[in-house]
Amino acid sequence: MMESLMLETLQKYLIAPSILSADFARLGEDVDRVLASGADVVHFDVMDNHYVPNLTFGPMICKALRDYGVTAPIDVHLMVKPVDRLIPDFAEAGASIISFHPEASEHIDRTLQLIKDSGCQAGLVFNPATSLSYLEHVLDKVDVVLLMSVNPGFGGQSFIPHTLEKLRQARKIIDDSGRNIRLEVDGGVGVNNIAEIAEAGADMFVAGSAIFNQPDYKAVIDAMRSELAKVES
Numbered sequence: 001m002m003e004s005l006m007l008e009t010l011q012k013y014l015i016a017p018s019i020l021s022a023d024f025a026r027l028g029e030d031v032d033r034v035l036a037s038g039a040d041v042v043h044f045d046v047m048d049n050h051y052v053p054n055l056t057f058g059p060m061i062c063k064a065l066r067d068y069g070v071t072a073p074i075d076v077h078l079m080v081k082p083v084d085r086l087i088p089d090f091a092e093a094g095a096s097i098i099s100f101h102p103e104a105s106e107h108i109d110r111t112l113q114l115i116k117d118s119g120c121q122a123g124l125v126f127n128p129a130t131s132l133s134y135l136e137h138v139l140d141k142v143d144v145v146l147l148m149s150v151n152p153g154f155g156g157q158s159f160i161p162h163t164l165e166k167l168r169q170a171r172k173i174i175d176d177s178g179r180n181i182r183l184e185v186d187g188g189v190g191v192n193n194i195a196e197i198a199e200a201g202a203d204m205f206v207a208g209s210a211i212f213n214q215p216d217y218k219a220v221i222d223a224m225r226s227e228l229a230k231v232e233s
């Protein structure tokens, strides 16, 4: 039975390991291990060697994780162009959230509607240099705002500091809207900066290399949670 997809019913802060840095030869086991270590959501980076200069995995691997028994929400981050034709495939494969980059879609409103109609939650992703103004006319259809804190395409890059200011701006837009929208941050997140990122307004944290490149995933996730607890208190 799949866990609740309603992000608003989950806890305040969500940790979403990016499986871009997982062991692909043992993906099911590695995903089970990171979830057993306290992760909330599986972040699934889809790259097409066109929108970004790298190539990863598609709906078949998402379905394979579901068939393996993964029940946690799967957060599909589409770095592909065009976007629309992959949406039904990912919904059928068991995606919970599907996020896309507005520059990669010809019709942003239509793409968001396609995601909602397929039964998934919808996210818009902003590169470090993409304007938040894309949110202006579609906020009512957005469940997740995903701010990239690196340029997309690769794991293991350093967090770009000016993203903190953009996070504050996105937090204000979300709060002013009165809607229940998650503010997710992706790229270069680790134990050292997660508190500062939460203080700037994020409530969902993607971390790939910071977790999977360490032998003890639980130690990293626990350390992230204790950093976040300092922000909450």
Ligand SMILES: O=C(CO)[C@H](O)[C@H](O)COP(=O)(O)O
Pocket (backbone or CB within 6 Å): 018, 020, 021, 043, 045, 077, 150, 151, 152, 153, 154, 155, 156, 157, 186, 187, 188, 189, 206, 207, 208, 209, 210
């Ligand atoms: O979308 C991504 C890259 O385009 C990844 O989710 C992101 O880079 C996570 O990796 P890390 O935590 O190692 O930076």
Ligand SMILES: [Fe+2]
Pocket (backbone or CB within 6 Å): 018, 043, 044, 045, 077, 186, 206
């Ligand atoms: Fe990502």
